Amino acid sequence: MTTTHGFDRQPLLRRALAAGAGGPVLVWVEGTAGAGKSHLLRELGALAGTADAALVEWRCGAPGARPEEGPPGGGRWEGPVLLLVDDLHRADEDERGRLRRLLEGAWPGLAAVVSYRPEELSHPGLPLGPPAARYPAGSTVLRHRLVAWDEERVRRAAEEALGGRCTPEAAGRLLERSGGVPQVVVDLLAVLRERPGEACTAGDVDSAGVPVRLAELVLGRTSALPAARRPIVWAAAVLGEPAGRDELVAVSGLGPGPGRSALLAALSGAALAELDEGSYGFPVPLAAPAVRGAVPGPLRQELHRRAADVLTGRQPVPWAAVARHRRAAGQVGGWLRAVERAALAAADAGRHQEAIGLLEQALAAALVPPRTRARLAPLLARSAVLALRSDQTVEVLTQIVRDPSLPATVRGELRLDLGLMLCNQVGRVAAGWQELETAAAELRDLRPDLAARAMSALAMPYWPGPAIDVHRGWLRKAVAATADSGDAAALATAAVARASLAMSCGDRDAWELVAALPTGSPDPVCRRHAARGLCNAADAAVWLGFYARARDLLAEGLDLSATSGAPYSEHTALGTSLLLAWWTGRWAGLAERCERLVTTTADMPFIASDARVVRGLLAFAEGDWGAAFSWLSGQGAIEPRSMPTALAATASGALVRLALARQDLAAAAEQARRAWADVAGKGVWVWAAELAPWAVEATARAGDLPAARAMVRDFAQGIEDRDVPAARASLTWSRAVLAELEDRQQEAADLYEEAAAAYRTLSRPYARALTAEGAARCLLAVPAGPPDGAEGAAAPTPGTSSDQPAGAPAADGAGGPAADATARVVAALDSCTREFGDLGAVWDAARVRALLRTQQPARKGRPPGRPSHADELSPREGEVAQLAASGLTNREIATTLHLSSRTVEQHVARAMRKTGALSRHDLARYT
Numbered sequence: 001m002t003t004t005h006g007f008d009r010q011p012l013l014r015r016a017l018a019a020g021a022g023g024p025v026l027v028w029v030e031g032t033a034g035a036g037k038s039h040l041l042r043e044l045g046a047l048a049g050t051a052d053a054a055l056v057e058w059r060c061g062a063p064g065a066r067p068e069e070g071p072p073g074g075g076r077w078e079g080p081v082l083l084l085v086d087d088l089h090r091a092d093e094d095e096r097g098r099l100r101r102l103l104e105g106a107w108p109g110l111a112a113v114v115s116y117r118p119e120e121l122s123h124p125g126l127p128l129g130p131p132a133a134r135y136p137a138g139s140t141v142l143r144h145r146l147v148a149w150d151e152e153r154v155r156r157a158a159e160e161a162l163g164g165r166c167t168p169e170a171a172g173r174l175l176e177r178s179g180g181v182p183q184v185v186v187d188l189l190a191v192l193r194e195r196p197g198e199a200c201t202a203g204d205v206d207s208a209g210v211p212v213r214l215a216e217l218v219l220g221r222t223s224a225l226p227a228a229r230r231p232i233v234w235a236a237a238v239l240g241e242p243a244g245r246d247e248l249v250a251v252s253g254l255g256p257g258p259g260r261s262a263l264l265a266a267l268s269g270a271a272l273a274e275l276d277e278g279s280y281g282f283p284v285p286l287a288a289p290a291v292r293g294a295v296p297g298p299l300r301q302e303l304h305r306r307a308a309d310v311l312t313g314r315q316p317v318p319w320a321a322v323a324r325h326r327r328a329a330g331q332v333g334g335w336l337r338a339v340e341r342a343a344l345a346a347a348d349a350g351r352h353q354e355a356i357g358l359l360e361q362a363l364a365a366a367l368v369p370p371r372t373r374a375r376l377a378p379l380l381a382r383s384a385v386l387a388l389r390s391d392q393t394v395e396v397l398t399q400i401v402r403d404p405s406l407p408a409t410v411r412g413e414l415r416l417d418l419g420l421m422l423c424n425q426v427g428r429v430a431a432g433w434q435e436l437e438t439a440a441a442e443l444r445d446l447r448p449d450l451a452a453r454a455m456s457a458l459a460m461p462y463w464p465g466p467a468i469d470v471h472r473g474w475l476r477k478a479v480a481a482t483a484d485s486g487d488a489a490a491l492a493t494a495a496v497a498r499a500s501l502a503m504s505c506g507d508r509d510a511w512e513l514v515a516a517l518p519t520g521s522p523d524p525v526c527r528r529h530a531a532r533g534l535c536n537a538a539d540a541a542v543w544l545g546f547y548a549r550a551r552d553l554l555a556e557g558l559d560l561s562a563t564s565g566a567p568y569s570e571h572t573a574l575g576t577s578l579l580l581a582w583w584t585g586r587w588a589g590l591a592e593r594c595e596r597l598v599t600t601t602a603d604m605p606f607i608a609s610d611a612r613v614v615r616g617l618l619a620f621a622e623g624d625w626g627a628a629f630s631w632l633s634g635q636g637a638i639e640p641r642s643m644p645t646a647l648a649a650t651a652s653g654a655l656v657r658l659a660l661a662r663q664d665l666a667a668a669a670e671q672a673r674r675a676w677a678d679v680a681g682k683g684v685w686v687w688a689a690e691l692a693p694w695a696v697e698a699t700a701r702a703g704d705l706p707a708a709r710a711m712v713r714d715f716a717q718g719i720e721d722r723d724v725p726a727a728r729a730s731l732t733w734s735r736a737v738l739a740e741l742e743d744r745q746q747e748a749a750d751l752y753e754e755a756a757a758a759y760r761t762l763s764r765p766y767a768r769a770l771t772a773e774g775a776a777r778c779l780l781a782v783p784a785g786p787p788d789g790a791e792g793a794a795a796p797t798p799g800t801s802s803d804q805p806a807g808a809p810a811a812d813g814a815g816g817p818a819a820d821a822t823a824r825v826v827a828a829l830d831s832c833t834r835e836f837g838d839l840g841a842v843w844d845a846a847r848v849r850a851l852l853r854t855q856q857p858a859r860k861g862r863p864p865g866r867p868s869h870a871d872e873l874s875p876r877e878g879e880v881a882q883l884a885a886s887g888l889t890n891r892e893i894a895t896t897l898h899l900s901s902r903t904v905e906q907h908v909a910r911a912m913r914k915t916g917a918l919s920r921h922d923l924a925r926y927t
Contacts, residue, residue: 013044013111017051017080023138024106028127029115031146032283033217034183037115040146041084044113053080053109058099061090080109088116088127100128106136119270148180157182158200161189166200167599173202179284187211199599215290218282221271222291228254229262231303233271237291238303238325242279251306305329308338319345320358336362336372343379350564352383356393359383363396373400374410381417385424386528386568394421412442416454424568427606427642429463444481449490452481456490456497460536461504461684462644468505468683475501492518492526496533503540504646506686506722510540519556524564531560535573542580543646543686545726545762550580571601575610582614585765587840591618609638613651620654621766621836623843623883625892628658641678646687649679653691656698661843662892668694669702676711685718689730696734700741712738729758733771740778749778769835773848776828779821780855826855846883 013025031037041057048055085099103112116127123129135141149157154175158166178184191208192200222233235251236243243251249259263280266272273283282288292300308325311318319342326335339362346355359380362368368376377400384393397418401411416439422432436454443451455478461471475497482494495517502510514537519530534557541550554573561569574597581590594615598608616631631637632651640648640655652675659668672695679688688695692715700708712734719727736751752775759768829852836845883892 013047013082013113014051017047017053017082017109017111023108023140024110024136025112025140026103026106026135026142027111027113028141028143029113029146030118030127030143031115032119032181033117034181034213034284035146035148036182037117037146038086039182041086041113041115044082045084047111048082051080051082053082053111056081056083058083058085060085060087060095061092062087081111083110083112083114085112085114088114089120093129096128100133103128104134104136106139108138117270119273149175149182149185150180151175154178154180154185157185158189161186161193162200164595164599166192167202168596169202169600170200170205173205177205177286179286181284184211184214184284184286187213210286210290214284214286218271218284218287218290219294221269222294224269225262225265225271228258229265232259232262232266233291234295234299234303235307236266236272236281237288237295238300238307239281240285240288240292241321242275242281244278245280247310248280250310251303253302253306301329305331308334317341320354323358332367336368336376340372340376340379343376343383347379347383352386355383356380360392360396363400370403370405373403374406377406378410378413378417381414381421385417385420394418394426397421408442409446412439412446413450415439415442416450416457419454420457423457423463425606427609427638429465429642433458433463433465440477448481449485449487452478452485452487452490453493455481456493459497459501461501461682462646464641464643464645464648464678464682467681471501488518488521488523489525489529492521492523492529496529496536499533500536500540503537503544504686505684506544506719506724506727508721508723510537510723514553519560527560527564528569531557531564532569534560535569535576538573539576539579542576542583543689543726544724545689545729545764547580547584547763550576554580568607571597571607575607578610578614582617583764583767585763585839587618591615594618606638609643609647612637613643613647613654616651617654618840620658621839621841621844623846623888625658625661625888628654632658640675645679645682645684646690649675649687650690652678653694656691656694660694660698660701665698665702668698669704672698673707680714683718685715686722686724686727688715688718689724689727692730692734693737697737697741700738705742708738708741725758725762726764729755729762729764729767732758733767733774736771736774736778740774745778745781745783749775749782752778765835766839766841769832769839769841769844772828773832773844773851776825776832777851779825780851822855826852829855843883843888 155171231252323338343355419435440454459475482490499513517530538553594611597611619628640651732755739748756771
């Protein structure tokens, strides 16, 4: 019997080790080098102790590791014995004979596990050699084959070794390079573990080199072949991929007869393996570079030349591989021709990353003739604009654009694509804007279609800097230029620019312009532009507050992006989907999704800006303010003023709120002032929606009420007559904040309730809960007219710190409208607490619970039957512990819960003592 999965015979071995339980058991364990045979035997050794059996270990070929055929003192082995034999393939004739006699004379109670490398057996399929073994009657004989790890097992090993630093691409490359051989995976991870950096990428795996054990194994097997037969192994190493017999023979240069003999010898000596029927190579792909590096240079060049010739005969021709071999053979002209054909094929198939890799390498070489450079550079630029890799491409294109020998039209086209990359992928907006303006001027007479494309790019309003009227001016120029050019692709870019600008501003005709995008065009270039337009529209719809429409546009845009080959548009849509999930309260797994996108775009942080901002917003709501600040403005984050304006306003709003929570009014007001000036300068007031309430609060609380009123006024004027539901809800919220801080509590409560209703309609649960909390807070602060002329007590304003409840309702038994109103407010706050808790907004829930406690009647002493919480956390201690574990300081917790810092300190100390937590962070395990 053969198994190709995890070892599942332990129960059988245990039964065999029980004296008299039945016949002996023999398990042959076969696996290639590094498959984990010795590791398995070590694990099985523990069975001897659990079954009270004698353990006999036998390592073949190792001096002093051969046990006697019987127990010490003579006689035969009897009773339960677990025999573990390792590396049978190393045994000499004498060892095999002794093991044969032992196994052929096996007795009940013997469990034998024998491991070997099948590729190194002297006689394939016969571990003990001929003749076939004669097993005793009643014995059970099994074969267990250790197989390579699959993708999931490699991923788990990478996570164990590297923590969360291993990207999915890196795990995939580990599997690809190692062939899933466990020992090779472990050796590679040992190298990667010592490398610094936030993330381990596929490039890190490629640069890790060949593990020493693997290199010595494959070079040893190659050296064991006669010198005349080694070229067949060299040929496999130079090809670096599975190949047929005739291809290997042709590349080796040995000729048909000697080549076939050499292949048989290499297979017999395990230097090569049959990977599939009629296909040969190295089971571990990393073995190829180890052998290739040992081949003398002149011989290696000849092998590469023959490999290129052989591969040119395949159909279809693998031009990328041909290019690699031509270059290694020193054939520059053939290399560049193959690069061009490979890049064209890859770009036509939508594999732009592959095209970029080929072209970057070629164009970075000084030996490329100017004419070839002028032909290849535009192909690189076109692929780079659609794909994701950017920094190296920007460097290459920047150098090429400066070449005075470059034709003017080629320079203008390259400058256009360089400008797009700088703005879209790299985030160097000022430099990209300048390149686009120059390209528009250079191409106006030479290539009106490309000039129109540059103008359409300048009409896109997302980036910081120019005001919206500047973008509208460029749009007018683009529309005029495209009408003159009559070019379908130019018309498509202008259509995308018109729709994107209209959607961004909330224009009433925006949806008609989106519907008119050329999604069904037979031209793939036009479809790619349409895909970009749909993704832009989805992004704009999210900022406007049309979330259901945004989902539909995202789905359509992602589908069209995938089928038309536009990975950059796909990734921008992924960022939009994270924002959509944040606003609509779909927070389950959202933090992991954000972190995954940040990790997979580690070398392109600008593309991950959406993910970083959403991750920061989540961290703030969870109470981890240090992480929130890090995600929003720490290492790896993009400066808010360099982000797209809408995202920058959102990030700034979160930073303002963070400063307010920390009672740093000066920092909050300054952040609000700068961010508001940026939005005002751009003139797209829709994008102030996520900033406005916090900016108004920070400005007013800092003492500048006139400026806060001006913010509300400008915001209202900016969105007048616009189809912008999210901004209108935010405007109502901002008016509520201003009314509250001007002590117009009843008006503020009404406005907060209006905003909460708007956010409920929009299906934005977090904003709804925040505004509902605001309404309740203001209602508690409304002066009441108690009976008999007594003065009512106002509820505490946010930010007060006290150990005693304030503004408590009347004592038990009191009634009347005031008590009923207070009860309704308390019920509303309780509902907010549940909503925050359901979302995972730990800090918000704690803050509202603290406000709720101010409305509970003061109690003296502990009523009978109430638990003392002597050995477990009280509700207040649990709340404090939860916030402490999330990273808040005692002062920040005190501000949140309306307590004194000393009281918080005592709660934290008691929580750590009761739980046994070793640190504040360790409290997370107990809360």
